[in-house]
Every structure is written in C-alpha cells, then in structure tokens.
Amino acid sequence: MDGQKKLIPMDAMPVTRQKTKFISVLMALFVFMYGWAVSFSWAGKYTDSAHGDKIFGVKRSALSAYGRGNCGHCHLQHGSIEGQAIGPNSQAIGPNSFGLFAPNYNTNVTESPYEASDNICFLCHGPSSYQSGGITNYDYSKTFGGSSFVTVNTIFDAFNLKNLYTNSSYHDLYDIYSFAKNQGWSFFKDKSNPCVACHNVHLAKLIKHNVQNAADYSAVSLPVSKNIGNRQEGHNTLWGDDTDERMSELYPSHYQAPFYYSSQSTYEPGGVSDYTGQKMPDYVTFCTACHNSTNEIYSTELGRYLRKIDWYTIMNDGDSAEVYSDKHGRNPASVIIYMKKPYVSTVGIGRDINFITSCTDCHEPHGSPNPFLLRSEVNGVIISQQINIDDNTIGYFCKACHKDDAALYGNSSLTNKWEGVHHIEYDAPYPRQHCKTCHDMGGGGMGGKPPIPCLKCHKHGYKDSLSGRICF
C-alpha cells in the first residue's frame, strides 16, 4: 500500500517457517541426489575400459611421452605428431577421420584376406602390433571355453583364417559396414569402422583378463537402443554389465551354460561354477540386434542374404510363419531330445528339454576355422575334424551336445551316425522306409546309407516339410 515491504517477525509465521524448512530439506536432498547422479554418471567409463586402463591400456611403442591409456595413442588432435604427418614407415599418419593416426577402415576391401592397414584396429590387434609388448587375443573357444587348441593369436588372425583353413569363416567387415551404414544408427557414420558396430572402443572392458566375470567386464555394446526400466542401453553403454543383461535373465532357468573345456563340473565363461549364465552377457539380445527375424543381411562370402533368425517366439511345429522360431532359442523342443551333459536333468539347471542357448555357445564372433563361425571347441570338446557345409561333418560339431548313435548305443564305430534320433528312438520323425526319399542312394544296413548333409534341414528358421517339424 505504501510501497514498503511489511516485515513480519519470524516467530509470527510458524507455518511459513516449517514450509521453508521443508523446502530447504527438499532442496538439499535434490542437490545431493543431483550430485550423486552426476558423480555416478562420471564414473570413469573410459578409464575403466580396456583401452583407457592405466595398466593395460593403449600404449604405442613409438609414443613414449604419452601415458598409457592416453587418447593420443589413437587420436592426433592436430593430425600430426611433433609436426610430422608422415610416420616412421613412410605411411601418412594424418589427418584422418576422427583424428586417428591411420585411415580408419578401407571400404575397398570387401572380403578377407585383409591387410593390417585395412583396419586401424588391426594395427594394434595384429601380429605386428604398434602396441608396446603387442596384444594377444585368442578366439572365444580358447578364451572363454578354455580350449587347448590355439587357432589364432590376434583379432587380425581371426579375420584372416582363410589363409590357413579351407572352410574357415569370418564376420565380413565390409558386410558389417554396409549393414550398419544402412541402419541409420546415429553413432555409425560413413567413415566409421565396422568394429564399432559391436564395440564402443571407449567403453569395452578388459574381458580377456576377466574371463570368469565376462559380464561385468563386457566388451560389447548394443548397436540399437533398448529401454530397460528407466535406462536406455545402446552404443553408449556396455551390454552385459547390468545384472538384467545376462543369459540367466534372458529366459530364467532355461539357460544351461556349456562345460568348460575338459571339465564336467565347471562352465563357460572361463570355467566358473555357475551354470545359469549369471556371468555371461546376454549375447542373444546382442547378436539378434542385427541377426533377427526381420533384418536383411547380405553375405559377400556366401553370395546371398543370411537366413533370418527368430530366437524368441514360442510356436508349434504346425504353425505357419515366415521365419520359423528356432528350438535352440526360446521355442521348446516338440517332445524329446537326446542330449549329453550338462543338458540332462541330473546336471546343472535340472532340465533335459526346452533350453535356450547363447549364440556364443556355438559361434565365434570374429572368425573360425569352421564354416558359419562355428567354434572349434564346444561344450568342453574340441572339434578336430574338418567341417564341410555340404556333408554331415557338421555332425561332429553337433555331437558335442547331441547324442549321435555312438552315444546312444555305446558303440564308437557309430560316431557321427544319426540313425537313432532320426529313425529309431522315441519320437523319431522319419519312418524307416522310403529311404530314397531323403537319402540319395537308399538301401544298406544300419548306418550304411549315404548320410544326408545336416544343413539340409538343420539351419536357422527352417521347418522340414516331410516331418512337419521345425528342425533347428
């Protein structure tokens, strides 16, 4: 009224004081929570990563002035080192995309064999590593399966097994690049490296030093965004490091981890006592981010699009679908399966049917001496036979988990014979007649008929019209 503020003694406004106190407490709480949240989000992601680790992280031999883990081992802020844009081997070192010390990825090379210079990652993760002391990366079979069979020593080797094995396979980098580029993922640019489709190089952890804790030390990130509760997973987070990103959580009590090499009591990853997948990243969700029932993925090596994969839908054999849901996934076996340990009720999770498997239980991520990235060690067993795609030698792989006639009937001469599960045992799908319908030559006694190439029926998303069964 008179333009002056009316002063009221504090003790004359108890309600206001209480309100003020309440608001103050709220504000303090907010400030604390905000600070906590902020500090949590600044929890040192890069320095916790394999590349940023101050003990094991990046350290190029030629750059002694830079601390281990320093950005400068990969990135040149000004496209040169000490003013030089030419490296010790006369190669141009800058400027390159992302300020890298070498060209990121050579899109002109569409298939293996690769040169180290085709991918900057190979310059350190290869036999002539720039990294002080070099870097050894074995394959999945040895690192997490414990295999005594050394197929590769570096990532570069894994992508170049074509040089050593006729039927080798690898995750074609150009195919990954092409697919990723077409997905419109915001993190993947024209000049990106295909490795970053799976790995965030600033987050990927030192998993090889923590094989028994592979989930906490995950090296992969989802290329797609996935909302889980209040958080969003994707390229900027690790996949597998949260407890609900483990195989044990994908389909609870249905994942049985395979045996660790040469063991009947320890399991993957790394020979842990846990068999439920609590230590294993949910590689199914990870891999099916791309390899799912909808994506069209072209394979330069195969000269065709890859088969689509439905690892999730539960359906009956009689159901119709564009992509039949795999029984190695959540879709249960129809009646009975004849399995080896630990996929029997007396071991592990206590069931003998309706398992879900992890992609890595069978496949290598980078490269394999076998076709289709099939591992060289499975369920504790080394696959020493050459595997071909056009005969039944893949059976040597399958029998690491499934019972062939040798296992069913205790007769080693029936190794990799499969008459029992197909024609003899309970729920066998095919009658022992009209042999020629399937077997080209027909006739002969038990195990004497020409084998059928396994891949004729047993492949992702396939239903055999003769038996009417989904058979993968």
Add this chain to the structure above:
Amino acid sequence: MFGGFEVFKYVKLLIVCSFLLCLVSAPSWSKIRDGIPCSSCHTMHYSQNGGVLSSWGKSGPYKALVVNDCLGCHTGVNNGQNYTPYVYSTSEPLYGQTGTESNTNTLAGGNFFWVANGSDDKGHNVRPFPEDSVFGNTPPGGTALSSQLSCAGANGCHGDRSKQDEFEAIIGAHHADDTTIDGKTVGSSYRFLLGIVGYEDPNWEYQPDVSHHNQYKGYDRASETDVDKSTISYFCAECHGYFHNGSGQISDNSAGWGSPWLRHPTDYDMSNTGINSEYRDYPGNYAASGASGSNPYSVIAPVGSENVSAPKTNITFQKDAIVTCISCHRAHGSPYKHILRWDYYGWPEKTNTNGCNACHTSKD
C-alpha cells in the same frame, strides 16, 4: 590577498596543467592506470645520475623512451595486486595442476619460465628463449617465420604485425582507450592482439573463478573455411593455419562441417551436438571455483562465446560453448608439453586431471 585578475590567472594555469596532465599521465581507461608516474616506464635519456638504474633493462636505449623491453617489464611474480601482468618469472612460478588453483600465481597466458629453462616445447619460443628444437621457426600447421618468434612485430603475436619492430608494433597501445574492445586498433584489441576481441579479466585470470575470468571470442562457423577474424582461435591460426581452417583440413564430414573431424575443431560450438551428447554435460568435473547452477563455466578448459561483453558464469549452449585453441593451450607457456593447460600427456597413467574431460565428459 589576490585580485580578481590573479584568481583568473591561477584558474587558467590550473586548467592548462590539468590538460597537460591528462595528456601525459595515464587516463583510467587505458592499460596504464591512474597514478603511475611516467618514470615507471619511461626515461628521457636512458640515464639517471649518469647511469642506468638497476630496474631498467641493460640493452637500452629503447624505443618510445621506455626503460625496458617487453619481457623486461613483464618479468616478475604475480600476487594479485600487481599492476603489470607478469608473464615470465625467473624462478618457477606456482602453477598447480591447471594454473587455476588458489595457490597458483600464473596468469591466463601461463608463464615463459619453462620454455626459458630447458623445455623448448613448453612455451612459445619467443626471443630470447631457445628456438623449438623440432619445429625451428616454423609454427606447426603453418609456414616458416622469417626469424624467431618475438612478443610483437612482424614475427610476433602482440601489436601490429605490419610493423617489423616490436616497439613500433605496440607503440601507444598501453595508453590507448580500451573501454571498448573492438579490435580496431592495437590498443582496443583483446590483449593487444590486433583485430581480436574478447572480455579482458582485469586481473588477467590470477586465481580465476567462475565470475572472474577472460571471455574468449569464438564463432559458430558453418564450414571449415568459414572464419571470423575477431576470434582468439583465428588469431592462433594466423600462424598455425591448418589447425583451425582450410579446405579438407578440419572435417571429413560429407556435408563439409562436423564429425568425423580430421583435426580437433576450434571455433566449433558444442551447442550443435545432440541434446543427450556428452558435450552437454560440460564442464564435467572441472567447474570453476564458485560455480553453481547448470553447466557452469570452467577456467580449466574455457570455452568461447560469440557474445563477449562479460564473463560467462554458466553455459547455455547458445553460441557460448565454442571450442577454442585456448580451451586446451596456454598462450605463453606452461609446465606441460605443447603448452597444454594440464598434464595431458601424463593422463591417465600418472594423473587423474585431464581438462579434455570437461567436454569429453564420458571419456574420463
């Protein structure tokens, strides 16, 4: 006592004297503050009582009748009260981890101590300090100078570079009206860097905090050849050109500007990044002392702005989160290789402090 005429005479004399004083003494709107006697800087005959004062330079007489050269006057130890900004100290200055802590005594440009004492890659190699053992007189990213770098002059940073001599390049600037930093003259340019604008902290960032610091001019440019000649980064690029601009030099983005970068961008506004990008968390753990609110300013890794009328206390991501050369480097010198503001080379193996993380907040 006095007649009217005499009073008039004395008043007239007073007016004339005042006018003369105004001419010869420092007006309060120049670098030379009120009350500083001319003899602090000038000598008529480069002689006092037949000799040279111990506080004077020994290579005189100097042009503009000054008592010392640039470095001679700007050598000392800063204490927050000194009128002259000291850029060189004869004993190692207190730099701390980033040159901004409360126990430091260096200024925004850092200090030439380290380059003067055996580390030729820890300072700009101005005369009389040693030349750079790797680059010689060729600034990285640019072309060779005709002779060694100097404080001012044709091969210098301060003053008018069309003038060969460093005194002539800077002459008069200390007395110029600098109430408006418009870059039009040496005296009205940011820190006498001709053409450059910015807000000048009156204490040259001695122990800066969120409200007391320089505000560097930046520019939210649209291409790698688009430049604003008044920015601090453009100034650096006058020698270190390719590190700032040039076709095919900065960006490998097919649109011509943006990630993937070929070189670390400068005069790039982080406001152009996605709302959820790590850059929106600037300054991470590196907020300046006294900070409050969202995205407080960092004096460890300062960002520039298009509006430099006053120091920013908070970043709003509206043309005020602009990466500059000065975001990472000190202009004069630092205890760290390549004049970096923090021990970048030692991180993360030997130190946890890395100002890069003020912007690259998820890479700490």
